[in-house]
Amino acid sequence: MAELLRLYSYWRSSAAYRVRIGLNLKGLRYELIPMHLVRDGGQQHQPEYARLNPQRMVPTLMHGGRVMRQSLSILEYLDESWPERPLLPATARDRARVRALSQLVAADIHPLDNLRVRRYFEEEWGVPPVERDAWMRHWIAEGFQALETLLADDLATGTYCHGEAPGMADCCLVPQVYSARRFGLDMSAWPTITRIEQACMALPAFGQASPEQQPDAPQAQAASA
Template sequence: MLKLYSYFRSSAAYRVRIALGLKGLAYQTLPVHLLKGGGEQHQAPYRALNPQGLVPALQTEDGAVLTQSLAILEYLDEAYGGPALLPQGAVARARVRALSQAIACDLHPLNNLRVLGYLKNELGADDAAKNAWYAHWVALGLQAVEDMLARSADTGRFCHGDAPGMADCCLVPQVFNARRFQCPLDAYPTIQRIAAACEELPAFQQAAPDRQPDAA
């Protein structure tokens, strides 16, 4: 069985949980607590699996350990049937990947735990400065994604057409984070509409942080 090294609040792990649900794939959750004891992700057992010390990691049925959420989503699409996470056609696939990377490369990495820790510990940022940093990159990132979605005739009920895919797997965890940190979403009507459509689906509901076995 597939094994997912996950943390309930990790939005990168959340992406993979949604994708596994969309594909209809059963998996075992192996929690990696990112805060306990300085972070289990930094300790030798997990570092042996993933030298980056980041979640998620996916152990395949053959025992290979894969890292990086978008690489794992591509793997699931290549190795398994079920609903496709990427559409047909090279240009359409590039569009969905670009939307995904606008979140996974240019927004999320700026706001993850290790960066917020550096701001506090090395740069002496107080809570207000940390929250302003967080909100700045959320606003910049989501505005760009909103524009990409709102301007394109390819946007449908979901980020690309009328079936959920890779970009939706990235968008919903980012919206969850924005809400959690009380970042306003009013300026992003297309994102809000798509997130609401996603949240009607069991794959998205079951992947939510508060539904995870390691939820606090």
């Protein structure tokens, strides 16, 4: 019997969203364990979870008794453990390109607009929401400008970030576009990013991973009440 996959996730976490997409693209079944990052002071700070993930962040993936942390590391683990429907290309050169696109989002854009940054602005510095959101839009736009250039000027870009099959870079791009729209960013300046995101969202693997489809989303909880 295959060992159970369990994903600790928060419905609106971009990093958890990436992993949900990757699991879906792989066709892997998993148990989703919601971790509310705001309620009760943040459930990720509870001692039991902090022992699993000392960073007190999501996602965390459990594969049997093994613990995986950090979204890109988890995606690569999935690719190496279940090589069918690969998230990374076959050649070293192409893998380097996809990793660079993925890290542009995960390492350069996302850390500047995540929940920890927003809460620090509000709780420690008293930054008004309008100024906080302007910060978010600025840094997302800076990153998207570079990402748009890299995608638009490379023949390796196809229907998706790399070629004609969705992969790790698309797992990163789609949640970041979702976040950009959440903060009111006009996406018309980046037509290649928008085109790829629309192609991805036409696939069930992406739609089923979207925040509003998660069991801990407010809409889902209201519907089940």
